[in-house]
Amino acid sequence: MPIEEAGVGRLAAGVDLSIANRLIFIAVVIVLTFGVFGVRLFQLQVIEGEDLGNRARRNSVRTVHLEAPRGDILDRFGRELATTRPAFGVQVMPAEMRERELTFAALGSLLDQDPAELSEQVGSPRGRRRFQPVRVAKDLPYDSRTRVESHLYALPGVFTDVSPRRYYVGGSLAAHVLGYTGEIQTAQLEKRAFADYRSGDIVGQAGVESRYEEILRGRAGGRNVVVDVAGRVDEVLDEVEATPGGTLVLTIDRDLQQVAEDAFLPDVIGGEEKRGAVVALDPRNGDVLALVSRPSFDPNSFAGGIDSATWKELTESEGRPIQNRAVAGQYPPGSTYKVFVAAAGLEEGAITPEDRVFCPGTFKLGRRTYRCWKRGGHGSVNLHEALARSCDVFFYQLGLKLGIDRIAFFANGFHLGRKTGIALGVESPGLIPTQAWKERRFGEIWLKGETVSASIGQGFNLTTPLQLAVAYAAIANGGTVLKPRILLRHSGPDGTVEQGPEPESLGKVPVSPEHLATITRALEAVVHEPGGTGGRARVPGVRVAGKTGTAQVVHLKETEDLEEDEIPFKFRDHGWFASFAPVEAPEIVVVALAEHGGHGGSAAGPIVQAVLSRYFKSSMPEEPPRQTEPPKPLDPPEAPEEAAHVVRN
Numbered sequence: 001m002p003i004e005e006a007g008v009g010r011l012a013a014g015v016d017l018s019i020a021n022r023l024i025f026i027a028v029v030i031v032l033t034f035g036v037f038g039v040r041l042f043q044l045q046v047i048e049g050e051d052l053g054n055r056a057r058r059n060s061v062r063t064v065h066l067e068a069p070r071g072d073i074l075d076r077f078g079r080e081l082a083t084t085r086p087a088f089g090v091q092v093m094p095a096e097m098r099e100r101e102l103t104f105a106a107l108g109s110l111l112d113q114d115p116a117e118l119s120e121q122v123g124s125p126r127g128r129r130r131f132q133p134v135r136v137a138k139d140l141p142y143d144s145r146t147r148v149e150s151h152l153y154a155l156p157g158v159f160t161d162v163s164p165r166r167y168y169v170g171g172s173l174a175a176h177v178l179g180y181t182g183e184i185q186t187a188q189l190e191k192r193a194f195a196d197y198r199s200g201d202i203v204g205q206a207g208v209e210s211r212y213e214e215i216l217r218g219r220a221g222g223r224n225v226v227v228d229v230a231g232r233v234d235e236v237l238d239e240v241e242a243t244p245g246g247t248l249v250l251t252i253d254r255d256l257q258q259v260a261e262d263a264f265l266p267d268v269i270g271g272e273e274k275r276g277a278v279v280a281l282d283p284r285n286g287d288v289l290a291l292v293s294r295p296s297f298d299p300n301s302f303a304g305g306i307d308s309a310t311w312k313e314l315t316e317s318e319g320r321p322i323q324n325r326a327v328a329g330q331y332p333p334g335s336t337y338k339v340f341v342a343a344a345g346l347e348e349g350a351i352t353p354e355d356r357v358f359c360p361g362t363f364k365l366g367r368r369t370y371r372c373w374k375r376g377g378h379g380s381v382n383l384h385e386a387l388a389r390s391c392d393v394f395f396y397q398l399g400l401k402l403g404i405d406r407i408a409f410f411a412n413g414f415h416l417g418r419k420t421g422i423a424l425g426v427e428s429p430g431l432i433p434t435q436a437w438k439e440r441r442f443g444e445i446w447l448k449g450e451t452v453s454a455s456i457g458q459g460f461n462l463t464t465p466l467q468l469a470v471a472y473a474a475i476a477n478g479g480t481v482l483k484p485r486i487l488l489r490h491s492g493p494d495g496t497v498e499q500g501p502e503p504e505s506l507g508k509v510p511v512s513p514e515h516l517a518t519i520t521r522a523l524e525a526v527v528h529e530p531g532g533t534g535g536r537a538r539v540p541g542v543r544v545a546g547k548t549g550t551a552q553v554v555h556l557k558e559t560e561d562l563e564e565d566e567i568p569f570k571f572r573d574h575g576w577f578a579s580f581a582p583v584e585a586p587e588i589v590v591v592a593l594a595e596h597g598g599h600g601g602s603a604a605g606p607i608v609q610a611v612l613s614r615y616f617k618s619s620m621p622e623e624p625p626r627q628t629e630p631p632k633p634l635d636p637p638e639a640p641e642e643a644a645h646v647v648r649n
Helices: 003-047 049-060 100-111 115-122 127-131 142-149 207-211 254-262 308-316 334-348 383-389 392-402 404-413 435-442 448-454 465-476 513-528 605-616
Strands: 061-066 080-092 134-137 158-168 180-183 202-206 221-227 233-240 247-250 275-281 288-294 357-359 362-365 368-371 379-381 480-482 487-491 497-499 505-508 545-551 574-581 588-595
Touching: 080 100, 100 115, 100 134, 100 142, 115 134, 142 158, 180 207, 202 207, 254 275, 254 288, 254 605, 275 465, 275 605, 334 383, 334 392, 334 404, 334 465, 334 513, 334 545, 334 574, 357 392, 362 392, 362 448, 368 392, 379 383, 383 392, 383 513, 392 404, 392 448, 404 448, 465 480, 465 513, 465 574, 465 588, 513 545, 513 574, 574 605, 588 605
Parallel strands: none
Antiparallel strands: 061 221, 080 134, 080 158, 180 202, 221 233, 247 487, 275 288, 275 588, 357 379, 362 368, 480 505, 487 497, 545 574, 574 588
């Protein structure tokens, strides 16, 4: 073979060997590559398959919390006071959002909100928090909700929801009875009573809403749903329905409550809107028929979360609309207190119904002169006339005969100076002073001049409108002090009905029925006899018993040279009227307080008249008598400063 051919052959053989090696290398690489893929596939499908499957399902299955609607609150006739309505909101699921900036820009336009604020609300959650929805809007108006829902197809990660929202049918009507709801607070979550609550849950924060939270709250449910890439619900996998709360039926009469609240309005009473309180009770069983505190507030403001400015206005403004004056406001009772001094005098034998006292318009004790509200005096009066005309001199002398401790004993017997136990949360005890109390409080002895002031409901005496109503109810029913009752019955979602607490006696007054009857006749004279101070409370066809009271806020010498309209509002007298009717068989007790309203007969009398007229469905008299009771005389000069400024709310 020629040399050239041999060289070519060897070259060809070398080329073939090189190609074969390359092919082998490529085959090995391919095998190794597929081996790696196979191993990874085995790892994903077999080793990690279950975990990855769960992750995939979590990304496509959404758990929706179903908040339970709170139970309804009804008045005694089954009319709604508080209920639940649907509230539509918007939530964002951070993990499902595609283009964040575009989403917030579009959502801001649809909701009329700043996109930057929406973005800040959602934040930049990481880890599991990316799968927790963030609410960016709640309780949307219908048009806003419609706009959002019509664009959800272009907004992955955005979805609407519906949740129950507390709704108070009458707005501010009976606000201090019903209370309000709000998100559970951190401090509450730490208490055992809220062990099964979680952050964000809605709870009762005041009034009946708080007191009967366990009945009203219901039980939350949940729903697992499959959503597509746009966040739309494709399928409901399973659901545990929320259980609504139970229904409360209160003792309140909605119509009577409305009339009592309206009686404070300018177009009803004339002049400015009054501050104060009204309590209407059934003296036969203690049922609270109406309970008013003015000014008031709209508990609907709390349902969706209240802003700090509104809360500050409610709690810090001079009118203090959040305070329940009916149960927590403490005021000197003025001449409404005279009935308890009269009861003490009769029972102790310090006076008889026939005994007479001459009232020249003044009374001297030592170097101090005390005036009667009627400058010319009442002349010779017995107990009946002294109560009907509210003669101060008569009760100055009777009080000194009794002494402060015996007066306090009988006042305490009518449950004054003690909490009534009403199921409405914070309640003030009031104050009935004694010699021992003053020594403990001030380290000073009791002075006779202080007894003079206490005998007409001034000085250290303090009471709440509710306490005064309970005490007058005991006069009306013949001597039983009844605990005020606010709940008639409640029912569960299954229809089971449980009655509320039975009428409960807090004790018997230490006064005989005979003496109570004597006092009742005198209280009837207050309203119906000539010279009586309570003619403004007359109701056609109904015999009304009552007592006016004008409680001094500051020493008379500070305002005696001023006309009534020149006296600063905070220094004006409080006007009281305590009443019950009909006299022959009392069905209702009404106590009204016109805070800084002036004379009891003219300021509080028309309020009582409006409530009684509605209860008995009578028309108002065209022009009732206008006999009024001016402010009381000075407190004794030796009384401590705390006795001079006696309004302690």
